[in-house]
Amino acid sequence: MTSKDGVLTANHWGTYRAIVENGRLVDMRGFEEDTDPSPIGQGIVDSLNAPTRITEPMVRESWLLHGPGAQTDKRGKDRFVAVSWDKVEKLVAQELTRVRRDHGDNAIYAGSYGWASAGRFHHAQSQLKRFLNCSGGFTSSKFTYSFAAAEAMIPHVLGSYREFLNTTTGWASIAEHGELVVAFGGIPMKNAQIDAGGLGVHVQRSGVEKAIAAGVEFVNISPIRDDVIPETQADWVPLRPNSDVALLLALAHTILTENLHSKAFLNRYCVGFERFEEYLTGQQDGVPKSADWAADLTEVSAETIRDLARRMAQSRTTISVSWSLTRQDHGEQPFWAAIALAAMLGQIGTPGGGFAFGLSALNSIGTDAPLLKGGSVPQGENPVKDFIPVSRIADLLLMPGESLTFDGETLTLPDIRLVWWAGGNPYHHHQDLNRLAKAWEKPDTIICNDWCWTPTAQRADIVLPCTTHVERDDICISQRDPYILRVRKAVEPPQNVRNDFDIFRGIARQLGLEERFTDGKSAADWMREIYEKTVYSDGKTGDLVSTEATRDAPKQNTLVLPEWESFCARGWFKVEMPATPRIMLQAFVEDPDANPLATPSGKIELFSEAVQGFGYATCPGHPTWFSPYEWLGSAAPDELHLISNQPTTKLHSQLDQGSVSRAGKIDGREPVRLHPADAKARGISDGDLVRLHNARGACLAVACVTDAIRQGVAQIATGAWWDPDETGMCRHGNPNAVTRDRGTSDLGQGPTAHTCLIRMERYDREPPPMRAFVPPDIIPFDEL
Numbered sequence: 001m002t003s004k005d006g007v008l009t010a011n012h013w014g015t016y017r018a019i020v021e022n023g024r025l026v027d028m029r030g031f032e033e034d035t036d037p038s039p040i041g042q043g044i045v046d047s048l049n050a051p052t053r054i055t056e057p058m059v060r061e062s063w064l065l066h067g068p069g070a071q072t073d074k075r076g077k078d079r080f081v082a083v084s085w086d087k088v089e090k091l092v093a094q095e096l097t098r099v100r101r102d103h104g105d106n107a108i109y110a111g112s113y114g115w116a117s118a119g120r121f122h123h124a125q126s127q128l129k130r131f132l133n134c135s136g137g138f139t140s141s142k143f144t145y146s147f148a149a150a151e152a153m154i155p156h157v158l159g160s161y162r163e164f165l166n167t168t169t170g171w172a173s174i175a176e177h178g179e180l181v182v183a184f185g186g187i188p189m190k191n192a193q194i195d196a197g198g199l200g201v202h203v204q205r206s207g208v209e210k211a212i213a214a215g216v217e218f219v220n221i222s223p224i225r226d227d228v229i230p231e232t233q234a235d236w237v238p239l240r241p242n243s244d245v246a247l248l249l250a251l252a253h254t255i256l257t258e259n260l261h262s263k264a265f266l267n268r269y270c271v272g273f274e275r276f277e278e279y280l281t282g283q284q285d286g287v288p289k290s291a292d293w294a295a296d297l298t299e300v301s302a303e304t305i306r307d308l309a310r311r312m313a314q315s316r317t318t319i320s321v322s323w324s325l326t327r328q329d330h331g332e333q334p335f336w337a338a339i340a341l342a343a344m345l346g347q348i349g350t351p352g353g354g355f356a357f358g359l360s361a362l363n364s365i366g367t368d369a370p371l372l373k374g375g376s377v378p379q380g381e382n383p384v385k386d387f388i389p390v391s392r393i394a395d396l397l398l399m400p401g402e403s404l405t406f407d408g409e410t411l412t413l414p415d416i417r418l419v420w421w422a423g424g425n426p427y428h429h430h431q432d433l434n435r436l437a438k439a440w441e442k443p444d445t446i447i448c449n450d451w452c453w454t455p456t457a458q459r460a461d462i463v464l465p466c467t468t469h470v471e472r473d474d475i476c477i478s479q480r481d482p483y484i485l486r487v488r489k490a491v492e493p494p495q496n497v498r499n500d501f502d503i504f505r506g507i508a509r510q511l512g513l514e515e516r517f518t519d520g521k522s523a524a525d526w527m528r529e530i531y532e533k534t535v536y537s538d539g540k541t542g543d544l545v546s547t548e549a550t551r552d553a554p555k556q557n558t559l560v561l562p563e564w565e566s567f568c569a570r571g572w573f574k575v576e577m578p579a580t581p582r583i584m585l586q587a588f589v590e591d592p593d594a595n596p597l598a599t600p601s602g603k604i605e606l607f608s609e610a611v612q613g614f615g616y617a618t619c620p621g622h623p624t625w626f627s628p629y630e631w632l633g634s635a636a637p638d639e640l641h642l643i644s645n646q647p648t649t650k651l652h653s654q655l656d657q658g659s660v661s662r663a664g665k666i667d668g669r670e671p672v673r674l675h676p677a678d679a680k681a682r683g684i685s686d687g688d689l690v691r692l693h694n695a696r697g698a699c700l701a702v703a704c705v706t707d708a709i710r711q712g713v714a715q716i717a718t719g720a721w722w723d724p725d726e727t728g729m730c731r732h733g734n735p736n737a738v739t740r741d742r743g744t745s746d747l748g749q750g751p752t753a754h755t756c757l758i759r760m761e762r763y764d765r766e767p768p769p770m771r772a773f774v775p776p777d778i779i780p781f782d783e784l
């Protein structure tokens, strides 16, 4: 339901009107402009003041009694002591000072990876980083869990990754000029509910529908049939998970051997095709990457591969590669191989053709919204140069002093004594959580800012309770969305919780750094500044087309915004949409000499001397097929490949405790989907409680038997709050109980959650009670 009444509020899943009665939030209705609002937003209504809400600052009992480093194995089991803000501010300030003095600034790890909430000012991670940079810095992290392998790899191929993520040719162009969309990992509409930083209206579904109406055909290359909406009537190619590179190479091989490739494109716009060609033909290693070769690896017939290759060459084709393809062993390769295939088709830079990084991975991927860069709270300079690729957190804690290869560098892992997380949930996002739990015992102190008792908050020493998005004013500006929003506090927060900004301001005051942290500005001052510094962006991180926003004298590429006061009074502003659809790499293709890429050659690098020069056996100089460390190609007959994809009913672990997410569970546990033949072979029926396990761990889930899943594959969404029993088995259904914590390669060191074999069996014992949403025991300070 949408509404014009109520308080405008927004989060990553959309913009809503908060309906408040007697000071209580009672409903979240879709923003009046949004014709396809997401149900996810409703999940805040009953979770806001649920028992999982943290209402006071908390300190773990053993830490408080015995000091930093005390009984770290009791994290997650100890009681918490509720303390005053004054007390907790002093404790944190003292501990920061101790760690910096005794162990150095790089002994603090504050990568703090996570999605937090959407507002630009109350962005927890930015506030934390600014605060820590005011007092000596911290060991940081680089890249994301979303597509780390691509973030490292694609700059070697195209000169930038973000630029091309931001300028993907969208549905408007595909509908007008495209004929065929070949989607590796599908066009997952469930994921388009989300956008980083919020979104005004949901447009992904209408974009796909436009393409369907225009007669565009779809091929869904995925182990899961419903990775595309049924209206696409897509041909389903249910390949083995993680075999996409073999398929991409075989498509390229077919196109090459049938002489369907565009030599003109390869000559003019690419370097290194000859080296790639030697690999494709087998001249290099004796193995032609033919359709017959790939048929064994992918379990897609050679006939299907050859037909698809011909169809792609005969049509105006977009190759979409889902981000999930990067979150697997050798996740650098699928995007590179897809670019190579698209280059051979010679349609890059043409309307409705080329490649796309993950159409529908977010609401904005596949739209033509103008690129915006909102102003921001400057994070300052971090004097500490140590960092990790973000998903190497457990390695960092477990292996101080050891080295790690990464994108041509050798990093030395510092000795971490203090970990601070604000706006993320590593006990959701990290792989092999039992390994993380061991690493988690290492630091002296773990601090977490959150509003609810997530598994991470439960395992911290100091918990700083913050507000939610409905409890504060903010400003939402997201990079690829035309809506700028003035969101407002709808309800009062509990008395003893604070905005992250105020949490850090209080601690900064204890350290004598308040003025440096706030720059003398109030939250309202910052929001106005963020708004007024909003500009058009050219899509590369940090590089701007215009340097200043102005409300008068519109020049080309100058963003004209309403005055702050009138903007605030109306609550939102929609930036004009471009008149013509965007075409990725159009300028480069029109004139590659005038508009070279930022690669060493200025061209698309199908062979990269730089990457070859790193000498990594795990990532050579051209797109390469590697057998994943575990996959169906090497599985025992009773093993299944587990896909742990993004949840439909929430964003990651956020609002898992709320009504929308709980409605998607069965008897309170996460559903796992599997094929009828696999269920039968294991004596599993629909609705049975099952145990998923491998050498790393186990979790319970409830079986959903469906032929929408390829045989040999099981699928469970991420996000169920981690709820291990004494043996480390998650009773709730968190797949990171069984995923492996290993980097994609020496180059990207990205996470590899989608590479995972498990066994599954019926769980015939008494179902254990779940504790995921049971807050820890809490005692008041004066009872200590």
Ligand SMILES: Nc1nc2c(c(=O)[nH]1)N[C@H]1C(S)=C(S)[C@@H](COP(=O)(O)OP(=O)(O)OC[C@H]3O[C@@H](n4cnc5c(=O)[nH]c(N)nc54)[C@H](O)[C@@H]3O)O[C@H]1N2
Pocket (backbone or CB within 6 Å): 113, 114, 115, 116, 117, 122, 124, 145, 146, 147, 327, 422, 423, 424, 425, 426, 428, 429, 430, 431, 449, 450, 451, 452, 454, 466, 467, 468, 469, 500, 644, 645, 646, 651, 652, 653, 654, 718, 735, 736, 739, 753, 754
């Ligand atoms: N197995 C498997 N694992 C995966 C993935 C997968 O595909 N499979 N995907 C990975 C990916 S792509 C990602 S991006 C990660 C996501 O991992 P995360 O981003 O860590 O997950 P979230 O649940 O969004 O965590 C955000 C946290 O911020 C808190 N929060 C919300 N608002 C605020 C605020 O204003 N202030 C503060 N201080 N806290 C706030 C929320 O309560 C929540 O605990 O997960 C990764 N993990």
Ligand SMILES: Nc1nc2c(c(=O)[nH]1)N[C@H]1C(S)=C(S)[C@@H](COP(=O)(O)OP(=O)(O)OC[C@H]3O[C@@H](n4cnc5c(=O)[nH]c(N)nc54)[C@H](O)[C@@H]3O)O[C@H]1N2
Pocket (backbone or CB within 6 Å): 145, 146, 147, 184, 185, 186, 188, 190, 191, 192, 193, 194, 221, 222, 223, 224, 227, 239, 240, 241, 242, 243, 244, 322, 323, 324, 325, 328, 358, 361, 362, 643, 644, 645, 646, 647, 648, 649, 650, 651, 652, 754
């Ligand atoms: N509702 C909702 N939307 C979200 C999020 C969320 O938590 N909830 N998270 C957001 C975030 S942070 C991100 S990074 C994006 C992620 O976007 P994606 O990476 O696209 O998301 P996934 O759902 O993990 O994967 C999409 C599909 O890829 C398929 N797949 C998995 N492995 C393979 C494989 O080896 N080969 C092929 N061909 N297909 C495979 C799976 O069937 C899966 O459904 O989603 C965003 N959107």
Ligand SMILES: [Mo]
Pocket (backbone or CB within 6 Å): 144, 145, 146, 147
């Ligand atoms: Mo992500």
